Amino acid sequence: MNDHIYDAVIVGAGFGGLGTAAQFARSGRRNFLVLEREADLGGVWRDNTYPGAACDTQSVIYCYSHFPHLTVERMYAGRDELLGYLRALADEYALHDHILLNSGLKSARWDDCAQLWWLRDDHGRTYLARVFVPALGQLGTPKVPSFPGLKEFSGVAFHSARWRHDIALAGKRVASVGAAASAVQYVPEIAAEAAHLVVFQRSANYILPRNQQVFTAQERARHQDDPAVFQELRERIHAEREAGFARTRLGTGEQETGVREALKHLRDQVANPALRRKLTPDHEFGCKRILRSDDYYPALNRPNVTLETSGIEGFTETGIVTHHGKVHDVDVVVFGTGFASQTFVGDIEITGRNGRTLADRWDGVPEAYLGMLVDGFPNLFLDYGPNTNLNHNSVVTMLECQQQFIAEATEQVLSGACGPVEAAAEEVRDFNAGLQAELSRSAFSSDCSSWYKNADGRVVNNWSGTVDEYHRAVAAFATTLSGEALAS
Incomplete structure (x- = not known):
């Protein structure tokens, strides 16, 4: 067993995981680890190598504000450029030494006495962390229907x-x-x-x-x-x-x-x-x-x-x-049948307080406070969690907001300024009741088959408002960050 205690362990080295790691690095934190199940970083831009693979969001907004994609050649960037951007991001913030490849996470268990997460990977290795950040995304596990024959x-x-x-x-x-x-x-x-x-x-x-739009050499040079x-x-x-x-x-x-x-x-x-x-x-x-x-x-x-x-x-x-x-x-x-988009944590068995698993807590209805915190799971921060997907703007702008909050909350935890950070059960319940009420007036909730909805027709992937509204909500929540305000 590795008895070193990490400030944070992140799972996934795609846009979400690397962005979170970059925020830790920007805040001066280096005692973190990124576990990646595959042999390379990149997430969906590593996996999707099909002919014509590209982003359908403009490249100038599909990048982090602290690391703009100034060399991008096209408004709608192709897969190779986006994978190159993520590699450059890892270079910029010296993340490579923090990434452990070929190391998928199998289980995570909260220890209430030690105030730590015990994590075990698929090689049987154990890691200890103050903060646990699943950043597996929503479009990482391919789904093929069980067709007869x-x-x-x-x-x-x-x-x-x-x-x-x-x-x-x-x-x-x-x-x-x-x-x-x-x-x-x-x-x-x-x-x-x-x-x-x-x-x-x-x-x-x-x-x-x-x-x-293909940027000219002069336009790229000016950027x-x-x-x-x-x-x-x-x-x-x-x-x-x-x-x-x-x-x-x-x-x-x-x-x-x-x-x-x-x-x-x-x-x-x-x-x-x-x-x-x-x-x-x-x-x-x-x-x-x-x-x-x-x-x-x-x-x-x-x-x-x-x-x-x-x-x-x-x-x-x-x-x-x-x-x-x-x-x-x-x-x-x-x-081209999509992905298992509503697991949010893949097949990781996550156990929180009192031995309750996340799968049991959700019971087919994934929900979190602002898509990040789940009651009963202290110091667990979901990156690109339930109801944080978009259909109108760049999801990277949502991720960056979450990552800034995660870095700030981690600082509070490590400084001892607050106890473990989580949302109370009533906060998660009330937040999601309001969210679903908003979504009922949205096209997302209308009558069609969509990966945004679960089997009961509840929208569990998409945010109910604009990106700017989400940023304001997270900023308001961050001001309440204290053990008394957030502990359940």
């Missing part, structure tokens, strides 16, 4: 987040099971080389133009020579995206404008009326993730591409059978 399929099948680069798609019959955020990026790439591509769409999505220019662009786009939050509210003129823009984009790019009908959403704008693409619709116009809207009945040895009995023989299947 899938095991009998003789072709190649893989999830888009586990792309098989050893499989050449040229001349192959390929199926994409899924037509959402990842698929709208890889489908155009596959369509250009496959003999035939069939795209299985469960429901149509609202897609807005991407209007990619680096005068970061204030980059900052001005960042602030303008942040304000525009914040104003766009109104589009996610039911019955607003802004929501109607969003619908018009998306349907115009569809009309402009798809001339075939039958295909256009298949691609026309039948749910509230904002209920699902709003997508951005300039080349997805044109890919579906290609003669070698079929859009299949009948549901999948199951797999055969040679392909896929729809509910209507149509058989699609394929050589390769790509699952």
